[in-house]
Amino acid sequence: MRKIILFFLLNIFLIGNSNALIEIDITRGNLDPLPIAVSPLHVDVKSQNYEGVKIKELGENISKIIEDNFKATGLFNPLKKEAFVQKPDIAHLKPRFEDWRLIKAQALVTGKLLVKDGKLKVEFRLWDLAAAKEMTALAFTTTPSNWRRVAHIISDKIYERLTGEEGYFDTRIIYVSESGPKNQRVKKLAIMDQDGANTKYLTLGNELVLTPRFNPTNQMVTYMSYFRNMPRVYLLDIETGTQEVVGNFPGMTFAPRFSPDGKKIVMSFAKDGNSDIYTMDLDSRVVERITDHSSIDTSPSFSPDGKFIAFNSDRSGLQQIYVMRSDGSGVKRITFGNGIYGTPVWSPRGDLIAFTKMRKGRFYIGVMRVDGSGERLLTENYYQEAPSWSPNGRVLVFYRETKAGTKGEGFTAKLWSIDITGYNERRLKTETDASDPSWSSLLSK
Amino acid sequence: MMFNKNLKNILLVIFATLILSACSTAKKSGDIDGDVYTGKETVKYLASGVPDRVFFATNKSSLTTAARETLRKQATYLRKNKSLNVTIEGHADERGTREYNLALGERRANAARDYLMTYGISGNRIAVISYGKEKPVNPASTPLAWSQNRRSVTVKVN
Numbered sequence: 303m304r305k306i307i308l309f310f311l312l313n314i315f316l317i318g319n320s321n322a323l324i325e326i327d328i329t330r331g332n333l334d335p336l337p338i339a340v341s342p343l344h345v346d347v348k349s350q351n352y353e354g355v356k357i358k359e360l361g362e363n364i365s366k367i368i369e370d371n372f373k374a375t376g377l378f379n380p381l382k383k384e385a386f387v388q389k390p391d392i393a394h395l396k397p398r399f400e401d402w403r404l405i406k407a408q409a410l411v412t413g414k415l416l417v418k419d420g421k422l423k424v425e426f427r428l429w430d431l432a433a434a435k436e437m438t439a440l441a442f443t444t445t446p447s448n449w450r451r452v453a454h455i456i457s458d459k460i461y462e463r464l465t466g467e468e469g470y471f472d473t474r475i476i477y478v479s480e481s482g483p484k485n486q487r488v489k490k491l492a493i494m495d496q497d498g499a500n501t502k503y504l505t506l507g508n509e510l511v512l513t514p515r516f517n518p519t520n521q522m523v524t525y526m527s528y529f530r531n532m533p534r535v536y537l538l539d540i541e542t543g544t545q546e547v548v549g550n551f552p553g554m555t556f557a558p559r560f561s562p563d564g565k566k567i568v569m570s571f572a573k574d575g576n577s578d579i580y581t582m583d584l585d586s587r588v589v590e591r592i593t594d595h596s597s598i599d600t601s602p603s604f605s606p607d608g609k610f611i612a613f614n615s616d617r618s619g620l621q622q623i624y625v626m627r628s629d630g631s632g633v634k635r636i637t638f639g640n641g642i643y644g645t646p647v648w649s650p651r652g653d654l655i656a657f658t659k660m661r662k663g664r665f666y667i668g669v670m671r672v673d674g675s676g677e678r679l680l681t682e683n684y685y686q687e688a689p690s691w692s693p694n695g696r697v698l699v700f701y702r703e704t705k706a707g708t709k710g711e712g713f714t715a716k717l718w719s720i721d722i723t724g725y726n727e728r729r730l731k732t733e734t735d736a737s738d739p740s741w742s743s744l745l746s747k
Numbered sequence: 748m749m750f751n752k753n754l755k756n757i758l759l760v761i762f763a764t765l766i767l768s769a770c771s772t773a774k775k776s777g778d779i780d781g782d783v784y785t786g787k788e789t790v791k792y793l794a795s796g797v798p799d800r801v802f803f804a805t806n807k808s809s810l811t812t813a814a815r816e817t818l819r820k821q822a823t824y825l826r827k828n829k830s831l832n833v834t835i836e837g838h839a840d841e842r843g844t845r846e847y848n849l850a851l852g853e854r855r856a857n858a859a860r861d862y863l864m865t866y867g868i869s870g871n872r873i874a875v876i877s878y879g880k881e882k883p884v885n886p887a888s889t890p891l892a893w894s895q896n897r898r899s900v901t902v903k904v905n
Contacts, residue, residue, distance in 0.1 A: 710886025
């Protein structure tokens with residue numbers, strides 16, 4: 303497989319910084335999105351051609367990606383460019399603040415770029431229009447083919463400056479691409495940028511693949527494959543394409559996830575009708591059995607400090623969510639509400655667990671505190687499950703299936719995201735039907 | 748006396764109504780008892796009179812009377828064909844989370860395997876595989892389709 307992570311040279315210079323005057327209250331969802339003007343980046347006339355990159359349009363294209371990223375958060379309202387009052391190069395030097403305020407903008411992004419000697423040099427500034435001040439500025443150099451990532455990194459820096467939280471734009475989502483009729487589905491591993499660009503297929507569809515999950519510390523992936531009709535957990539290096547079976551289990555292994563330090567995989571192993579939770583250390587290959595119960599124990603997820611594992615079990619009858627110490631001791635049931643609970647996933651911030659709830663034929667994605675209190679159902683639908691957190695713990699991505707007709711017609715599977723406030727539910731663009739999404743950590747961290 | 752007789756009649760009527768309504772519900776939902784499929788629409792045969800599959804209730808892996816009867820026929824057939832090996836495929840309906848359904852399919856396949864073993868079939872001859880909700884036999888989103896998809900299917904491997 304071709305190397306899909308390009309070496310990314312990133313020289314960041316902090317040009318200047320000043321105190322934040324505008325701030326976004328992100329606890330309120332999208333009720334009052336911040337009006338922001340994203341000026342096209344000025345393309346330096348000395349720029350040279352670079353194969354595969356439309357240099358003249360690069361400034362426009364980068365600003366478009368930044369706008370789309372901001373719009374997708376529900377927290378920002380990018381203003382229409384027709385109303386802009388200054389040319390990009392002049393605004394970048396020093397905006398006429400009072401003129402930008404007239405179009406109701408509260409923040410302004412300006413920038414310029416130069417392509418020379420096979421390198422892309424980018425500089426951007428974020429301006430607080432009310433205070434008439436520069437808030438942050440950055441310059442960096444990379445290869446021109448990385449221009450989309452430049453746009454995502456700029457988006458992250460601005461998001462961070464305005465919300466006080468880490469961004470999540472320079473990230474990717476791995477998922478299962480689906481095609482074909484419902485009873486003969488072809489499934490492939492696929493990966494794309496979080497905004498739906500750069501889709502690549504990592505398997506050919508010859509065998510069933512399920513539940514890919516990113517290593518939170520690098521770009522390794524664990525997933526389940528029916529290769530040679532042996533359903534097993536695999537480890538895949540998406541840079542080199544090498545893969546291997548995880549452990550040597552005499553039966554089905556499934557539901558894999560990495561530990562927060564990326565050094566272990568936690569998963570279920572099914573034998574003789576009983577599924578229990580195991581871990582395997584990726585360096586030493588030591589396998590440990592974590593649960594030993596005659597019920598189905600599956601969908602394990604580590605807490606970000608590595609000390610606990612949440613999982614679902616039907617030991618009380620129907621599926622409920624339990625939390626235990628990562629050695630398997632101190633098992634405690636945390637869900638007692640009406641309904642069936644599954645797929646607990648610990649937030650990267652550590653304060654919440656996302657889950658799927660089934661009740662009266664409807665499916666919900668929700669969040670609760672790690673002791674099970676404070677349950678909030680974010681979205682209800684005919685079928686949806688498998689939430690995965692954005693690396694900053696602010697957004698959940700999950701998949702949703704539609705009801706099929708008598709011949710399976712009308713069946714679709716799509717990726718959706720929702721803010722943990724319950725606002726801003728959106729469908730993610732994918733080339734094909736899609737399920738089992740997993741969000742990567744920040745690529746440039 | 749009179750009162751008692753009346754009461755008896757009323758009870759009889761109630762009883763009859765209950766039976767009739769039970770019949771009509773079963774009929775209406777078409778070959779489903781409780782929520783276990785009892786029909787033959789999707790069933791294939793390992794040999795004449797030996798159905799290849801058994802059906803389960805929602806979230807359950809316990810074998811119904813009908814399932815045990817089918818498996819006894821399979822056991823008899825396997826005893827007669829000593830060189831034959833099988834794989835039991837366990838399946839779930841689409842109304843659960845993917846990972847739980849994988850485990851549930853495995854538990855169903857093993858319930859069928861265990862039963863065959865109690866009738867003298869060696870475990871070495873019976874492999875199991877779970878497909879969870881991944882391979883529905885009926886792609887519709889209806890209670891009937893779900894009942895047909897909650898199944899374990901015995902497949903010849905040689």
